[in-house]
Amino acid sequence: MTAKPCVSVVVIFYNPGRFFTEALDSVLAQTFMDWELLLVNDGSQDGSTEIARQYAQQHPNRITYLEHRGGVNRGMSATRNLGLAHARGKYTALLDADDFWLPNKLMEQVELLERFPEAVALFGRSTIWHSWAPNATQPDWPNLGELPADRLISPPEMLLHWLRDESYQPCTSEFIARTQTLREIGGWDETFKGLYEDNVLYTRLFTRFPVYAASNTWSLYRQHPDNCCHQAMAKGEWALGKANPAKRKILLWIQSYLDDNKLKSPDIEKALSDALLPFKNPTLFKVRQLPRRVANKLRHTLVR
Structure with missing residues (x-):
């Protein structure tokens, strides 16, 4: 060709x-x-x-x-x-x-x-x-x-x-x-x-x-x-x-890429923070998996 x-x-x-x-x-x-x-x-x-x-x-x-x-x-x-x-x-x-x-x-x-x-x-x-x-x-x-x-x-x-x-x-x-x-x-x-x-x-x-x-x-x-x-x-x-090392690596890469290129928005920042939660605070992440009424009570205790 x-x-x-x-x-x-x-x-x-x-x-x-x-x-x-x-x-x-x-x-x-x-x-x-x-x-x-x-x-x-x-x-x-x-x-x-x-x-x-x-x-x-x-x-x-x-x-x-x-x-x-x-x-x-x-x-x-x-x-x-x-x-x-x-x-x-x-x-x-x-x-x-x-x-x-x-x-x-x-x-x-x-x-x-x-x-x-x-x-x-x-x-x-x-x-x-x-x-x-x-x-x-x-x-x-x-x-x-x-x-x-x-x-x-x-x-x-x-x-x-x-x-x-x-x-x-x-x-x-x-x-x-x-x-x-x-x-x-x-x-x-x-x-x-x-x-x-x-x-x-x-x-x-x-x-x-x-x-x-x-x-x-x-x-x-x-x-x-x-x-x-x-x-x-x-x-x-x-x-x-699920939370795993490979997922953590790509999320941190995305965070660094967005920071370096000044590309973040409030929605992206919130979604990225939520995605990283299992790695930063596993206990709070598990609480979020509970029924909403129970989770709300425990969440207020954990984040004080």
Whole structure:
């Protein structure tokens, strides 16, 4: 491919396992064809390196294989930044190596971004995907809760939603953004190697620029025991809505970022303070989980 593509698709991978080729094939199956695919290896040792090289050899004008110097593992943020550094498209779309894109994903997202030039990024409601497994016991469901969609969202509304409720999080594989904007904000913070690495990028975007939230579903977020979040849950490192070291790290990062850039508002300050409460005052946090009448009595005692 000699001309610059419209969309650069970045797929990072580290021992992605059996779902890798299904993810890559969902890119090849897109109805929108003006794309390049960047396969960025984060030190895989499970045979996926050979798979990625084969895809690049079979599609030399469309697919590029990348890896860190020496083939080392550097974490998700550094690996996404490597992909971003090589992206040639006007837009950059992300796909996790175990997820799946629906065929009209790029076509419809590019149309919306062209229609709303003030939006620097766009996302829809990814399907939390259990039914890929024949023996699934949980139903599929769309993420992002009750977020009003099909509209531009001004800063810092999306950050405020997330600080109040962690489930208001765009899935990585739903996300597409203007490449130049991603570079201008500095991409991802490489000190975040795994959990919450996406929140760094989202915070940098959601506090400064309008984004577009769609009601469409363009991706399937596969739920399985080997994905990043489930592994962290199994190790006791993370649970949605719970106090844990990884959550504390991203909240403190957000607090520092807002302070450094003078971006805070009263609503954000209140939401951030509430989110940090489990770490600063665990006893008061537990009181807030009690019935309101009991909690009010105890809270007055604790805060004197």
